[in-house]
Amino acid sequence: xxxxARSQNSLVAVRNLSFSRGSNKIxxxxxxxxxxxxxxxxxxxxxxxxxxxxxxxxxxxxxxQGTVMVDGKNVHRLRRGDLFELRxxxxxxxxxxxxxxxxxxxxxxxxxxxxxxxxxxxxxxSLVLMKLQAVGLRGxxxxxxxxxxxxxxxxxxxxxxxxxxxxxxxxxxxxTGQDPISKGVLVxxxxxLNTFLGLTSIIVSHDVQETSAIADYIYVISDGKIIGEGSxxxxxxxxxxxxxxxxxxxxxxxxxxxxxxxxLQDDLMSAGKRY
Amino acid sequence: xxxxxxxxxxxxxxxxxxxxxxxxxxxHTITGIIDIMPRPRLLLNQLYxxxxxxxxxxxxxxxxxxxxxxxxGYYILSDFGAEETLGVMVAASLVRELxxxxxxxxxxxxxxxxxxxxxxxxxxxxxxxxMEMMAVDPIKRIISPRxxxxxxxxxxxxxxxxxxxxxxxxIVGTGLLGVDDGAYWxxxxxxxxxxxxxxxxxxxxLVFGFVSSWIALFEGYDAVPTSEGVSRxxxxxxxxxxxxxxxxxxxxxxxxxxxx
Numbered sequence: 001x002x003x004x005a006r007s008q009n010s011l012v013a014v015r016n017l018s019f020s021r022g023s024n025k026i027x028x029x030x031x032x033x034x035x036x037x038x039x040x041x042x043x044x045x046x047x048x049x050x051x052x053x054x055x056x057x058x059x060x061x062x063x064x065q066g067t068v069m070v071d072g073k074n075v076h077r078l079r080r081g082d083l084f085e086l087r088x089x090x091x092x093x094x095x096x097x098x099x100x101x102x103x104x105x106x107x108x109x110x111x112x113x114x115x116x117x118x119x120x121x122x123x124x125x126s127l128v129l130m131k132l133q134a135v136g137l138r139g140x141x142x143x144x145x146x147x148x149x150x151x152x153x154x155x156x157x158x159x160x161x162x163x164x165x166x167x168x169x170x171x172x173x174x175x176t177g178q179d180p181i182s183k184g185v186l187v188x189x190x191x192x193l194n195t196f197l198g199l200t201s202i203i204v205s206h207d208v209q210e211t212s213a214i215a216d217y218i219y220v221i222s223d224g225k226i227i228g229e230g231s232x233x234x235x236x237x238x239x240x241x242x243x244x245x246x247x248x249x250x251x252x253x254x255x256x257x258x259x260x261x262x263x264l265q266d267d268l269m270s271a272g273k274r275y
Numbered sequence: 276x277x278x279x280x281x282x283x284x285x286x287x288x289x290x291x292x293x294x295x296x297x298x299x300x301x302x303h304t305i306t307g308i309i310d311i312m313p314r315p316r317l318l319l320n321q322l323y324x325x326x327x328x329x330x331x332x333x334x335x336x337x338x339x340x341x342x343x344x345x346x347x348g349y350y351i352l353s354d355f356g357a358e359e360t361l362g363v364m365v366a367a368s369l370v371r372e373l374x375x376x377x378x379x380x381x382x383x384x385x386x387x388x389x390x391x392x393x394x395x396x397x398x399x400x401x402x403x404x405x406m407e408m409m410a411v412d413p414i415k416r417i418i419s420p421r422x423x424x425x426x427x428x429x430x431x432x433x434x435x436x437x438x439x440x441x442x443x444x445x446i447v448g449t450g451l452l453g454v455d456d457g458a459y460w461x462x463x464x465x466x467x468x469x470x471x472x473x474x475x476x477x478x479x480x481l482v483f484g485f486v487s488s489w490i491a492l493f494e495g496y497d498a499v500p501t502s503e504g505v506s507r508x509x510x511x512x513x514x515x516x517x518x519x520x521x522x523x524x525x526x527x528x529x530x531x532x533x534x535x
Contacts, residue, residue: 058408087410098405101397112409115416160409 006217011036011168011200012057017066019049019056026052028224029066034168039194039201041215043208044222045246045255050204051095053221054170057202058092059083071167088116091161091169095176097153099145105132105156106141112163131159135189151182158189168200169193175207183210190214208247212236220246222255297493300414304492307412307419317420325386325421326428330435332385333378337436340373341365341443348444349452358454362463365444366437370467370476371532374437376524379483382429383516387491390421391512394495395505403496418496422488429484430477437476475531482523487516 007013010033019027026049034040042050055061057068059075068075073086099108109128113119119127132138135155145153154174161169171190175183191214194201205211212218212232220228220235220243228235228243235243245253261267311317348364394417397403403413441463448454467473491512498508 055404060404060407084410084412087408090408092405092408094401094405096401098401100402100406101400112411115409115411157405 006035007033009035011071012202013067013069014053014057015067015069017056017068018064019052019061020064021052025224027063030221030224030226031066032219032226034200034202035217036200037194037198038216039190039203039214041203041205041211041218043204043206043211043218043220043246045206048221049224050206050221051172054092054172054202054204057170058087058090088112088164089167091164091166093154093157093161093169093171093174095173097145097150097157099148099153099157099160101145103145104141105137105143105145105148108145108156109160109163112160116164127163128159131163132156134162134193135159136185149182151178151185154178154182154186155189158193162193162197162199165197166199168202171201171203171205173205174203175205175210183207186210187214208249222246293497296497297489300418300493300496301489303414304418304422304489307415308423310415311419311423317416318423321420321424322428325390325424326432329382329385329428329432332381333432333436334439336377336381337369337374337439338443340377340436341369341440341445342447344368344373344440345444345447345452349448349454358448358452359458360462360466361444361448361454362441362459362461363466365448366441366463366467367472369437369440369444370472372524372528374433374440375476375479375483376520378433378436379429379480379487379520380517382425382432382484383487383491383520384513386425386428387487387512387516388509390425390488390491391495391498391509392505394418394421394492395498395500395508398496398498399500399502399505414496418492422492425488425491426481426484429487430480433476433480433483471532475527478531479524479527482527483520486519486523490516490519 012032012034014030014032014034017027017030018025032040032042042053044050052061056063057070057075059068059078062076070086070090073082075083075086078086099105100111103111106128109131110124113124113127117124129138129141132141135158137152137155137159140148140152140156145156148156158169174186174190178186187210190201190203193199194214203211203215212235215232218229218232218235219226222242228238228240230238236247238244238247242254244250245255251257344365345361348361349358352358352361352364394403397413397417403417406413406416445456445459449456449459494508494512494515495505498504
């Protein structure tokens with residue numbers, strides 16, 4: 001699909017976004033489109049500000065420059081009340097799951113429903129059980145978060161994220177630290193939720209295989225810039241050395257194995273110094 | 276020397292910035308109290324964990340403090356043959372000073388540190404961030420009920436501390452040392468003034484409850500979201516609460532009892 005068509009169909013449009021932390025520039029003039037109904041992935045090494053991007057889209061951080069439009073609304077120009085209204089339509093899955101530790105699984109999934117709706121308890125029960133059924137954890141409703149495995153916690157968080165039937169979900173490193181089975185379950189869940197609920201999904205990840213398997217479009221970012229974008233096939237066949245190094249996972253390449261340092265011989269010969 | 280001045284300036288600025296953040300936080304928390312009014316269960320849960328769970332340490336400490344006061348008071352007063360006024364001495368020291376101050380210090384150590392650790396860990400595990408993304412204001416939902424619970428619990432705990440302390444003084448004074456039981460209570464009744472002693476003590480503990488809850492919750496909310504950050508914040512809560520309580524106690528005492 002042409003870039004123009006993608007941007008016309010986008011639910012989230014990021015334009016000329018710049019963001020810094022102190023003197024460290026995290027994003028430099030980045031533009032991206034996240035198409036409706038599609039799974040768009042943002043990939044890149046750790047520490048490139050992938051999570052920061054999600055926080056910028058969710059309005060938790062303010063950009064230095066540029067705009068983030070979600071469903072036609074400029075996130076950073078909204079008043080607090082309107083921003084909260086918008087957030088009710090956005091689900092977010094945090095890396096840790098971010099379940100409330102003083103509530104069991106059932107109450108965690110019921111939490112957004114109880115906070116934002118005035119539904120009777122009987123209806124909340126039906127909704128919660130349906131959402132838990134969707135992630136396969138209806139039987140775990142009475143467990144506390146500390147009794148769940150990492151993968152289960154993420155699935156509960158996913159059930160909570162879809163509790164209010166959002167228009168989109170943002171996934172922050174959904175596969176990190178998961179065993180192969182949990183990864184498989186999550187890949188399947190993200191894909192099927194996206195298809196059956198007609199969601200728009202944004203996945204931030206550095207798990208190349210899992211993400212490429214389900215993403216419709218991928219942005220690869222490094223050093224605050226987009227260094228590659230396209231369908232998973234385009235990215236696999238990218239001519240950029242950098243993208244190739246990232247996709248294959250080579251130890252040396254445009255991203256050096258060695259942290260910048262002075263010449264080894266000079267360093268070894270400078271005896272008497274403490275370091 | 277220049278470096279020293281630079282550091283001094285930097286630290287001063289950082290302190291004032293933090294004070295500013297803390298003030299905004301407090302205003303946000305107080306306005307949040309109005310929103311949680313229709314949901315008393317949020318407050319009740321916190322009254323239990325902040326107030327009821329502090330009851331044991333407060334009551335045992337109160338008993339021992341009262342017993343020590345009874346013992347020390349008896350030795351001094353009996354020199355002047357005034358051991359009948361033991362009840363007044365015990366009650367006045369407890370109601371005016373030790374009740375509000377010691378129970379506030381214990382409260383900061385027991386409930387304050389727990390609040391800081393709880394909020395700090397919620398921040399570190401992205402629970403607060405998650406709540407924000409679910410369009411729930413974490414200050415209103417999490418902080419306001421805890422703040423109100425601390426403010427309500429503190430004077431009640433201080434009152435219990437004083438009451439149990441007075442009984443402790445009586446156990447030692449009349450039970451063990453032979454002060455007349457009737458004198459213990461009647462002297463106390465005659466000399467302890469409702470306005471001057473009891474109300475002033477309650478005002479003190481309200482102020483201490485306000486300040487130590489504010490410090491505990493803000494330190495948790497402002498903590499660096501790592502395990503080290505949370506442990507430092509917990510330490511700061513106890514240290515800053517203790518300083519504030521003792522400093523404010525001096526100021527309040529000077530204001531309340533300065534005239535007579």
